[in-house]
Amino acid sequence: MADSSSVGPAAQEEWSSVLSAEAATRAPPPPTTITRPLLDLSGAAIGGSKEDHNPTIVLPNQSAEVSHFAIDLGGSLIKLVYFSRAQQEAKTTTTEAESNKKKLEQKRSGFLAGLRRHGGFPILGGRLHFVKFESSKLNDCLAFIKSKRLHRCSKGIEGVEALGPTATAAAGKSSNSGSSPTTTMPEKNGEKNGVIKATGGGAFKYAELFKEKLGVTFDKEDEMQCLVSGANFLLRAIRDEAFTHLEGHKQFVQLDQNELFPYLLVNIGSGVSMIKVDEEGQYERVSGTNVGGGTFWGLGKLLTKCKSFDEILELSQGGDNSAVDMLVGDIYGGLDYSKIGLSASTIASSFGKVIAENKDLSDYRKEDIVLSLLRMISYNIGQVAYLNALRYGLKRIFFSGFFIRGHAYTMDTMSFAIRFWSKGDAQAMFLRHEGFLGALGAFLSYDKYGLANLTSHQCVERFPMGAPYVGGEVHGPPIRDLNEKITWMEKFMQKGIEITAPIPISLPGTTGLGGFERPLARSGSLRSDSSAALNVGVLHLDPSLEPFPLLADPKNYEPNTVDLSDQSEREYWLRILFGNLPDLVEKAVASEGGTDDARRRGDAFARAFKAHLARLREEPAAYGKLGLANLLEMREECLREFHFHDVYMAIKERENEAALTVLPDLLAELDSLEPAARMLALIEGVLAANIFDWGSRACVELYHSGTIIEIYRMSRNKMKRPLRVDNFEAFQKKFIGSGGNEGSEKLVPHKRALLFVDNSGADVVLGMLPLARELLRRGTEVVLVANSLPAINDVTAVELPAIVAAAAKHCDTLRRAATAGGLLVDVVGDDGLSEDVAAVPVLTVVENGCGSPCIDFRQVSSELAVIAQDADLMVLEGMGRALHTNYNARFQCDVLKLAMVKNQRLAEQLLNGSIYDCVCRYEPANYGSSALAN
Ligand SMILES: Nc1ncnc2c1ncn2[C@@H]1O[C@H](COP(=O)(O)OP(=O)(O)OP(=O)(O)O)[C@@H](O)[C@H]1O
Numbered sequence: 044m045a046d047s048s049s050v051g052p053a054a055q056e057e058w059s060s061v062l063s064a065e066a067a068t069r070a071p072p073p074p075t076t077i078t079r080p081l082l083d084l085s086g087a088a089i090g091g092s093k094e095d096h097n098p099t100i101v102l103p104n105q106s107a108e109v110s111h112f113a114i115d116l117g118g119s120l121i122k123l124v125y126f127s128r129a130q131q132e133a134k135t136t137t138t139e140a141e142s143n144k145k146k147l148e149q150k151r152s153g154f155l156a157g158l159r160r161h162g163g164f165p166i167l168g169g170r171l172h173f174v175k176f177e178s179s180k181l182n183d184c185l186a187f188i189k190s191k192r193l194h195r196c197s198k199g200i201e202g203v204e205a206l207g208p209t210a211t212a213a214a215g216k217s218s219n220s221g222s223s224p225t226t227t228m229p230e231k232n233g234e235k236n237g238v239i240k241a242t243g244g245g246a247f248k249y250a251e252l253f254k255e256k257l258g259v260t261f262d263k264e265d266e267m268q269c270l271v272s273g274a275n276f277l278l279r280a281i282r283d284e285a286f287t288h289l290e291g292h293k294q295f296v297q298l299d300q301n302e303l304f305p306y307l308l309v310n311i312g313s314g315v316s317m318i319k320v321d322e323e324g325q326y327e328r329v330s331g332t333n334v335g336g337g338t339f340w341g342l343g344k345l346l347t348k349c350k351s352f353d354e355i356l357e358l359s360q361g362g363d364n365s366a367v368d369m370l371v372g373d374i375y376g377g378l379d380y381s382k383i384g385l386s387a388s389t390i391a392s393s394f395g396k397v398i399a400e401n402k403d404l405s406d407y408r409k410e411d412i413v414l415s416l417l418r419m420i421s422y423n424i425g426q427v428a429y430l431n432a433l434r435y436g437l438k439r440i441f442f443s444g445f446f447i448r449g450h451a452y453t454m455d456t457m458s459f460a461i462r463f464w465s466k467g468d469a470q471a472m473f474l475r476h477e478g479f480l481g482a483l484g485a486f487l488s489y490d491k492y493g494l495a496n497l498t499s500h501q502c503v504e505r506f507p508m509g510a511p512y513v514g515g516e517v518h519g520p521p522i523r524d525l526n527e528k529i530t531w532m533e534k535f536m537q538k539g540i541e542i543t544a545p546i547p548i549s550l551p552g553t554t555g556l557g558g559f560e561r562p563l564a565r566s567g568s569l570r571s572d573s574s575a576a577l578n579v580g581v582l583h584l585d586p587s588l589e590p591f592p593l594l595a596d597p598k599n600y601e602p603n604t605v606d607l608s609d610q611s612e613r614e615y616w617l618r619i620l621f622g623n624l625p626d627l628v629e630k631a632v633a634s635e636g637g638t639d640d641a642r643r644r645g646d647a648f649a650r651a652f653k654a655h656l657a658r659l660r661e662e663p664a665a666y667g668k669l670g671l672a673n674l675l676e677m678r679e680e681c682l683r684e685f686h687f688h689d690v691y692m693a694i695k696e697r698e699n700e701a702a703l704t705v706l707p708d709l710l711a712e713l714d715s716l717e718p719a720a721r722m723l724a725l726i727e728g729v730l731a732a733n734i735f736d737w738g739s740r741a742c743v744e745l746y747h748s749g750t751i752i753e754i755y756r757m758s759r760n761k762m763k764r765p766l767r768v769d770n771f772e773a774f775q776k777k778f779i780g781s782g783g784n785e786g787s788e789k790l791v792p793h794k795r796a797l798l799f800v801d802n803s804g805a806d807v808v809l810g811m812l813p814l815a816r817e818l819l820r821r822g823t824e825v826v827l828v829a830n831s832l833p834a835i836n837d838v839t840a841v842e843l844p845a846i847v848a849a850a851a852k853h854c855d856t857l858r859r860a861a862t863a864g865g866l867l868v869d870v871v872g873d874d875g876l877s878e879d880v881a882a883v884p885v886l887t888v889v890e891n892g893c894g895s896p897c898i899d900f901r902q903v904s905s906e907l908a909v910i911a912q913d914a915d916l917m918v919l920e921g922m923g924r925a926l927h928t929n930y931n932a933r934f935q936c937d938v939l940k941l942a943m944v945k946n947q948r949l950a951e952q953l954l955n956g957s958i959y960d961c962v963c964r965y966e967p968a969n970y971g972s973s974a975l976a977n
């Protein structure tokens with residue numbers, strides 16, 4: 044699995060230049076329409092006139108994603124939440140051989156999918172996207188809806204399914220003018236323009252307009268109701284949604300669902316609404332204030348002539364409010380007013396200093412004015428919120444609305460106010476989807492999807508791939524497809540700009556007692572609107588994911604072993620991923636035939652991935668709590684985003700083949716051993732074969748030194764006991780009894796073993812399959828648990844049946860068990876199969892629900908969850924699944940954790956050892972709890 048022990052000097056140099064280029068931290072704002080070089084030109088058409096500087100190009104065959112949506116039309120911003128079902132990959136150039144292979148894989152995955160349960164959810168699984176527009180740019184919003192054809196599928200998911208990628212939907216040219224960008228489309232292919240859930244004042248104000256332009260009717264939902272149901276959904280279903288922000292420090296809050304209510308929801312939009320929420324569906328708007336986001340933006344605009352909200356926030360970075368604010372010290376001759384607890388630096392009166400000074404507006408620095416204004420409004424809202432919380436005895440206050448914009452100073456100011464006035468009794472919390480509560484609530488009111496019932500394990504927050512390259516500005520026409528994404532990356536390359544995703548502002552200083560020092564300014568480092576998109580990401584809804592039932596303590600389970608909130612740890616792993624990037628890109632491009640198209644995508648992938656790394660370096664919590672597993676998954680997701688389906692396919696095939704040729708000899712060798720020696724040989728074999736890990740730089744360098752088989756032999760020969768962690772005896776005792784003599788006492792074999800496999804090639808063929816065979820021989824049913832999607836050279840569930848079939852040619856046990864398990868459907872031989880198949884323990888394959896080298900047991904496939912219920916042994920193999928994640932996890936059944944450490948730092952830190960050390964950690968059922976009981 045994935046890492047490396049060293050990063051070359053060249054890579055390091057590039058890394059630091061990318062990551063420290065403060066001046067280049069902001070991507071240029073995108074023009075509202077762009078000319079896009081095309082990948083899939085079929086059916087393409089130029090929208091608008093050809094003389095247009097930036098005509099819109101419509102790519103009907105690349106917009107296979109069809110969606111459903113809800114809208115919140117507010118006083119300042121329009122928010123859209125739309126759904127797209129599990130993505131149909133847009134076509135990229137594939138050879139016939141590749142497409143045949145894909146068909147075969149699809150057939151196989153159909154077999155796996157046949158095992159899926161959908162838990163009774165009417166939704167199929169898909170993604171929730173979040174988009175916003177300025178209310179004054181309604182036409183952009185209309186154009187967006189048309190380009191995505193959101194208005195055409197109001198029949199819902201069932202209707203969505205029936206739709207094909209038809210050649211319609213010109214993405215209207217964006218403009219700020221009042222002219223109509225679109226006209227109502229006639230019905231086509233049975234699609235209907237229908238009824239859309241809408242909330243916010245604009246649901247009333249613009250109902251006629253939407254009817255006229257898009258032919259849709261609004262089904263109005265109450266704004267407060269939507270805010271509350273949106274908030275409840277986020278707090279229940281999205282992990283790492285709520286956080287505190289105090290003195291520059293952001294911390295995610297684990298909310299206990301039983302202790303969530305009552306709370307105060309303070310939505311700061313143009314105006315502010317304060318809602319007491321008592322329980323699901325029960326709430327009351329207890330207060331509001333007209334001093335809100337609109338006030339800040341409006342006054343700020345008047346006073347500074349700034350053109351955008353972000354510009355104002357950015358200005359405030361360099362401000363010193365004491366230039367306009369009257370401080371206690373100004374009144375008290377530099378002294379504190381300590382009798383009532385006010386320090387000299389406390390603001391006595393916002394803007395009060397101006398009175399005595401005979402100056403014009405232009406005599407003041409804009410920065411100072413804006414900071415004073417921001418502080419005044421934030422603090423005031425905090426204070427009113429506190430008073431209402433006090434009025435109803437509420438301890439938890441959640442702030443939402445786009446006024447917040449993830450802006451550290453704003454959040455700190457409000458948190459400070461709450462903490463100060465409540466004397467620490469009440470807590471201010473913020474939501475990552477801050478401004479989308481209303482739209483989300485409206486979306487959830489399409490209750491037929493059962494979305495409102497989703498819980499956290501069914502919502503996976505993926506890294507929002509579109510985000511780093513959309514640039515600034517509130518979204519105009521968005522990135523619609525792969526091709527546009529690539530075009531963006533190329534634009535940056537042409538300009539020689541490294542996109543390091545927008546960086547959040549720096550920490551403000553506070554001076555206690557309500558006085559604030561000015562925030563530490565940092566040049567041009569405000570997060571732009573695209574980073575707000577970065578923060579919310581895309582929610583993947585997967586109704587087939589479930590918590591793994593054998594976790595001993597699901598509530599406190601933490602998959603990651605390495606804590607990346609530690610700065611040096613984070614820096615190290617970010618560097619490793621950065622250093623491995625050039626190689627990975629080469630492999631990725633080669634895996635897609637090395638064509639120009641592949642090269643383009645490869646370069647774009649590298650840019651995008653670097654942007655994410657840079658972003659995380661600046662704000663580690665940008666995507667929620669960050670662990671190594673997330674980083675590794677992000678890389679895989681990012682590859683998929685640029686349609687690299689399986690980078691290591693060729694390597695995996697080559698290594699499978701090579702390993703299969705020596706399998707018969709290995710099996711014969713194993714069979715010649717006594718049971719005790721055989722068991723040791725099997726375990727050592729698994730560990731030795733775990734060296735084939737293309738995610739480890741050190742190992743990849745090793746592969747130049749010999750053939751696969753030579754390296755495997757070398758690895759086995761080097762194996763020395765005791766291993767770095769060596770519980771082999773304990774395992775052996777459980778397995779073959781004390782003394783190692785089979786038959787010396789009656790042993791009950793395990794009923795069902797889950798073998799979590801890691802790499803393709805020798806690892807699975809020479810390591811895990813022989814172990815599976817041994818278990819089967821002892822009467823244990825074996826389930827091979829493998830990835831649902833490719834990650835590095837990890838074997839996938841779809842690939843396993845063919846590997847097992849090939850191995851079964853050399854082994855009767857495997858053949859019978861695999862046949863009994865339905866794996867050998869098309870390899871039925873005519874010898875020996877007439878025997879009683881029911882008596883043979885079964886060998887099956889199950890997908891784990893992941894596309895990453897690690898495994899997060901909070902979210903596994905439902906098949907795995909079901910089959911795990913009767914398992915009494917787990918074997919977690921490989922660094923990703925047994926060390927990076929789950930090394931400290933406890934389970935309700937016996938667990939064997941087997942891995943070779945292929946990273947020096949991890950070896951030192953986790954095991955006090957060195958690279959290539961091995962771990963054989965055996966933990967009997969409820970190992971942790973019995974330890975506690977003692
Ligand atoms: N790019 C932006 N453009 C305009 N305002 C922004 C932007 N980003 C943040 N804001 C702030 O967010 C506020 C709007 O927040 P939000 O979208 O939650 O409210 P709204 O729904 O438009 O208003 P209301 O609910 O009162 O009708 C603005 O008044 C402004 O203070």
Ligand SMILES: CC(C)(CO)[C@@H](O)C(=O)NCCC(=O)O
Pocket residue numbers: 117118243244266312313314315316330331332333
């Ligand atoms: C009018 C709404 C509800 C529109 O979203 C909002 O802007 C608001 O709550 N304004 C504050 C009005 C008040 O309670 O004084």
Ligand SMILES: [Mn+2]
Pocket residue numbers: 115116117118243312313481
């Ligand atoms: Mn609103």
